[in-house]
Amino acid sequence: MAMVPSAFFPIADLSNYTKGWTIRVRVTSKSGLRTFQSKNNEGGKVFSVELLDCEGGEIKASLFNNAVDNFGEMLQVGKCFTFSRGTLKVANRNYSTLSHRYELTFDRDAAVTEANHDSIIDTMKLHICDLRSVQAKILPANVDLCGVVVSFKAPHAFTSKDGKDLVKREIVLADDSCSSMEVTLWSDRAQKEDKEFEGNPVMVIKSVIVKEWGNGRKGSLLETGALLISPSIPEATKVRQWWSQGGSSQTLTALSDGAFVGGKAPVGKSACLSDIRVASEQATFSEEVFSVVCRLAIVQTKKQGEEQPLYYMACMELKDGNKLPCNRRVDSSGFCAVAPRFNLRCKFSDCEDSTWLTTFHEAAKGALSMEAFELKDLEQNREAMEAAIRHSYFQQPWIRAKPDHYNGESRTNVACVDARPVLLREHGRFLLKEISDMIVAS
């Protein structure tokens, strides 16, 4: 007779108002055992697991002391169990990779029973995020990725600052968003044989923590995450097809090597948008560059109902004696080498003001985290094109450097000349200093 799923409580509905629940779940990850000294100086031990049920609900559970003794061995990744008699508390966002508002703790009262393999519970729940959207995430971010291994380094053993022996291996993943990012694998995963990484296999990596490193972004696969090599899931098939049907020869936007930070940006006077507004309204204003921390709020895609061009086709021939392309506007049958270049009107916002700025190619690439050809590729589908742009709204603070110059008349031309992700650590220190200066001043 078929099992009645409703006999078990849905994980998604667990809260601290729930009484007398029993859940039936699969263990999808398991941490190592940690020992600790609690506040009243008692020694304790704990490990945690992630649990998935047949409705796709996920929750983190921590098992303490007696529960470790009773169930520590039994709970293994991939196996199914029923759990009851645990305590619910609001999840600590700092330590949970799952979206559930609550998490479970189990101690001496816990009831855990091994269940038969339950095929209606998935073995893993993935929330795969393409690499281009990783560029726009608030950091640190926890993501699941599906990409082609485009390169890998040898495993490297070293001792960490606090004396731990570690082995890491860096790989570079790329996906059909034409982006790539370096990801660090650790210990056993790092020490898989080289041949596992050869021949551009598709890998799914679950629970990658993404952080700012240097000028770019880098991932690190957490202990409780997962590494799947050439899995048969639709996302893997899609990425594999992209790679074999031209992706392998495409230019990739690297998140890890400062691709968005390349080139010489003018470093402007630190300002906010209202400072720029004031400066640009002054008649005596001479050319000046400002740097502002702000967000991209909107791109003007329509004007009085009319769709606006977002890029133009430019000549890419190199000028004589110059390494720069001439960038002359050409028609679509242009006889020189042509490439799309952005020309956008963007509204940028900070905490107190917002302003529309003409945003040319280099700056627009930074503001949108995308290449002009990626937008042009969608030219048959205006809605998809605009959706791709909307994706970047408010996603990431940008430093905007801006020169002001004249166009012969007294009218001041204000433009965005460069946009790049804010280095959060540096910016955080800057803000802290501002606060402490204010305290001193008061």
Add this chain to the structure above:
DNA sequence: CCCCCCCC
């Protein structure tokens, strides 16, 4: 009641 997600 734990809790770092390691490194350049």
